[in-house]
Amino acid sequence: MSARQIAKIIAATAVTEGAGVTVHRTIGTPALRNLDPFLMLDHFSSDDPDDYIAGFPDHPHRGFITLTYMLDGHMLHRDSMGNHGDLKAGGAQWMKAASGVIHSEMPQQTAGLMRGFQLWINLPGKEKMSEPAYQEFSATAIPEYNNSGIRVRVLCGEYQGVRGPIEDPFTQVQYFDVRLEATAQFRHALPADLQAFVYVFEGDARLADSPLPQHSFAVLSGGDAIEAVAGGKGARFILVAGRPLKEPIAQYGPFVMNTTDEIHQAMADYRDGRLVQKKAAFITA
Ligand code: MN
Numbered sequence: 001m002s003a004r005q006i007a008k009i010i011a012a013t014a015v016t017e018g019a020g021v022t023v024h025r026t027i028g029t030p031a032l033r034n035l036d037p038f039l040m041l042d043h044f045s046s047d048d049p050d051d052y053i054a055g056f057p058d059h060p061h062r063g064f065i066t067l068t069y070m071l072d073g074h075m076l077h078r079d080s081m082g083n084h085g086d087l088k089a090g091g092a093q094w095m096k097a098a099s100g101v102i103h104s105e106m107p108q109q110t111a112g113l114m115r116g117f118q119l120w121i122n123l124p125g126k127e128k129m130s131e132p133a134y135q136e137f138s139a140t141a142i143p144e145y146n147n148s149g150i151r152v153r154v155l156c157g158e159y160q161g162v163r164g165p166i167e168d169p170f171t172q173v174q175y176f177d178v179r180l181e182a183t184a185q186f187r188h189a190l191p192a193d194l195q196a197f198v199y200v201f202e203g204d205a206r207l208a209d210s211p212l213p214q215h216s217f218a219v220l221s222g223g224d225a226i227e228a229v230a231g232g233k234g235a236r237f238i239l240v241a242g243r244p245l246k247e248p249i250a251q252y253g254p255f256v257m258n259t260t261d262e263i264h265q266a267m268a269d270y271r272d273g274r275l276v277q278k279k280a281a282f283i284t285a
Contacts, residue, residue: 004225006221008218009219010218011217023118025041027040034122035219036195036245036246037173038122039122045113045116055075056106058103062257065096066097066119066121067094067156069175070091071201075105079102087136089139093135095134096132098127099129100275100277117199117238121242124245137165137166143163143164150186155176155177156173159176171243173241174194177238178238180203182234184229186226186228186230187226187228188225188239189225195244196219198238199237202234207220208227212228212235
């Protein structure tokens with residue numbers, strides 16, 4: 001087995017999203033437009049309500065999947081499929097926007113820490129106009145491996161026989177929240193054709209002998225395993241991998257299609273109230 005190296009470290013860019021929420025973006029910035037099959041990664045982490053209280057009122061998506069992992073805090077989701085979900089600490093939400101969803105994501109707290117990640121996963125062209133779908137997983141629905149200073153919460157994929165509840169049949173996404181005690185060693189076989197990245201959000205680690213300081217986002221090189229060692233204060237990171245779709249990407253904000261014509265269609269559909277094709281009771285936030 002050959003261990004993956006760090007191919008590139010990306011510095012997060014602070015971006016204002018929604019009605020005025022500060023997020024730290026890595027995938028989806030000029031430094032890293034996308035990381036096929038991933039289109040965007042936002043990390044939100046603040047105990048200042050001014051950074052998050054405005055939330056994300058009604059907005060559209062078409063052509064991809066959003067996967068939100070909540071570490072701390074409480075958000076309420078409502079969408080045009082008629083879903084209404086509470087996203088709480090340790091839980092995750094998987095939304096296949098596909099042909100079109102309008103939704104809101106609003107904080108349900110006026111103080112305290114709000115922390116988590118939102119990842120956009122691309123859909124293959126043949127799935128972009130399929131029916132939207134939504135699934136929510138409470139903290140207890142996400143299993144955890146816990147042994148010898150290594151704790152791994154498995155959202156997608158499998159680690160040491162622990163299988164996550166979220167399946168992505170198009171890109172075989174693996175998504176782990178890895179928590180290591182000081183100097184603990186983490187190892188995971190990862191098929192060589194999967195694109196992979198890590199984001200260290202607590203402590204620090206070394207990956208194949210290169211330093212990964214706190215808040216670093218690293219794209220991993222080819223290889224069929226990942227090996228990481230926590231620093232003296234331990235480390236916590238997400239490890240995400242997925243099979244590239246190798247299709248053209250045309251993106252305009254919340255619409256991600258294969259061609260510019262399809263983007264123009266999405267904009268026209270949104271303008272004319274035709275974005276949501278699968279009509280469910282539309283709930284305003
Ligand atoms: Mn959204």
